[in-house]
Amino acid sequence: MKKILEVDDLHISFDTFAGKVQAIRGVSFDLYKGETLAIVGESGSGKSVTTRTIMRLLANNGHIDQGKILFKGEDLVHKTEREMQKIRGKEIAMIFQDPMTSLDPTMNIGNQVAESLRKHKKVSKKEALASALELLKLVGIPNAEQRLKNYPHQFSGGQRQRIVIAIALICYPEILIADEPTTALDVTIQAQIIELMKEIQQKIQTSIIFITHDLGVVANVADRVAVMYGGRIIEVGTSDEIFYHPQHPYTWGLLSSMPTLEMEENELYAIPGSPPDLLDPPKGDAFYPRNEYALKIDTLEAPPFFEVSPTHQAATWLLAPHAPKVTPPKEIVRRWRLYEQKTGLKQTALN
Amino acid sequence: MNQVAMPNKLLDVQNLKQYFHPGQENEVRAVDNVSFHIYEGETFGLVGESGCGKSTTGRSIIRLYHPTDGEIYFNGEDISKLKGKKNMQQFRRDIQMIYQDPYASLNPRMKVQDIIAEGIDIHGLAESDADRNQQVNDLLELVGLDKSHATRYPHEFSGGQRQRIGIARALAVQPRFIICDEPISALDVSIQAQVVNLLQELQRKKNLTYLFIAHDLSMVKYISDRIGVMHFGKLVEVGTSEEVYRFGLHPYTESLLSAIPLPDPDYERNRRRVTYQAPKEDGKERSLKEIASGHYIYCSDDEVPFYQKKLEQKKRQ
């Protein structure tokens, strides 16, 4: 498969009142043409910062300290703002996490969607408005025709989000970065939007980076999944590998925290402790203070990536050649057994 | 929880209508004749299609809008008739809202500590500066943020962190009733679990009452005692969360239940989604009718036997 984006050893920090926040501490990943890569992970782990940096939309107090972002062979890190303006919205589009902040409160939505097309394509105002209307209908704005002249505050949270999605899609971008695009939507509309995104992806081979906390949605959309923690990717693999054969204790914790519709317990499992202090990140593995499977070496040295399969890597010392064998939590054992059945691979740790 | 143990209707919404631009061409009937009540100490979950009027319902309760019609009683008092500064202040303190859009609801020019302490200051809940700081730090810790975050501005936080600032702000004034408008959908699942456990613990300790608006049906089921399903400004089904989940009867509820994504790629590949088509207007008068004890469906008189039969069938399966 063809690589369209390559992020290599990205380091990003922010200057704040309290000191330097080391938000991204060495992130590398590839994005292939036509695939959907989901990024999941703890709130504050750096999902938005990483993807905003791809768009070169970093806050004023942020710096790219190190690393490359290769898009079709060119390093976006060294592009000027003018060069980026040609790429942004046209070749790489982003659906932002806060729909309200990416909409202009003083412009009606018909014009807003049309504008974003006219910025990059030479079309008449009338044509642009017609395309806008079509797309607004596609994303499911009821009575779209009558509501073209409405302003953002006159729409519900989910409707605003759909308007933002329309803006991102109108130029048919090569890469679509969707930061929590469906979080504000109910499950039925969410399903529609996801189907719409898949349809457009099929049509024009868009590559999608899909950030979400909803692991159910990930299971539905993702070809591959990257899991982030404390400014790093700690596990990456195909959707099946992450859901049925996860290796990192943080991934285990995430998959164990979901309520199931049948559950009877009166308290949910939550990963104990709090996220790492990025002003002063721990020397070893950032997850070790919260990790019941931590080894002594975790306190000393951050684990490198160990290969589980050619498509699956995890940064945990548990995968080191001489690490002790541990039995993962109940929910994970259940998933590993499913993986055994699916692939016929035996799990030594389960015996 | 059963109703015998908590007979006090802390919130009682009767025939609430909230229209935007009423009578004009672009009239939006955001909330259209909705009635429900919430017992003290209970969690009432509100789910439904995006744009169906959930947030508007919450905003009407907190008096951000004047209802087009209908009444809202809080603790037995009609909130549109509250008189006097003292009563108003008490009301503003008793009812808090955690907003859906955390960024838009936080003043970007205020430091986090001042956002959280705003209510503490207004209601004079701190004895000294040191006490104020202590309360802010305790609240930050409670929602899983760090003391060092107190001097930052909202834009310096991730989406989920901002949401937790909103939660800390709501808790700061020790309310009795909290409207949680999608309080957790911006959080990762582990922090969702933490926040939900926190909300439940506070509820047990302080007998708090919640209106919990959300899309994540598995979480709503988990946290709610009763659930209301909304569609196009109307409540179409109300029942205990168990009943609605296992025996949801209204076709819209069925479609919602069929669309819940599960963290299981194989399941997702084979999912069958039921789509809902609202029936054509047939002139029949519909309202919430009790199909079984505590289980209500929006329907006409002659549809009652149909739903009763449907319920029997589902229970037999």
Ligand SMILES: Nc1ncnc2c1ncn2[C@@H]1O[C@H](COP(=O)(O)OP(=O)(O)OP(=O)(O)O)[C@@H](O)[C@H]1O
């Ligand atoms: N402008 C800024 N100044 C200082 N710190 C920042 C700034 N923007 C982000 N951060 C910090 O960088 C880290 C990563 O933030 P980011 O928004 O990428 O998180 P995220 O993974 O998207 O989380 P969420 O799931 O909650 O949206 C967080 O600790 C956040 O507080």
Ligand SMILES: Nc1ncnc2c1ncn2[C@@H]1O[C@H](COP(=O)(O)OP(=O)(O)OP(=O)(O)O)[C@@H](O)[C@H]1O
């Ligand atoms: N100020 C306003 N003027 C006109 N219409 C409005 C206004 N506020 C909301 N609406 C409309 O009222 C309806 C209900 O909106 P509301 O925000 O209550 O929906 P919601 O159920 O909270 O949806 P979501 O789940 O997407 O947040 C929507 O059709 C919305 O467009």
Ligand SMILES: [Mg+2]
């Ligand atoms: Mg984010």
Ligand SMILES: [Mg+2]
């Ligand atoms: Mg809403």
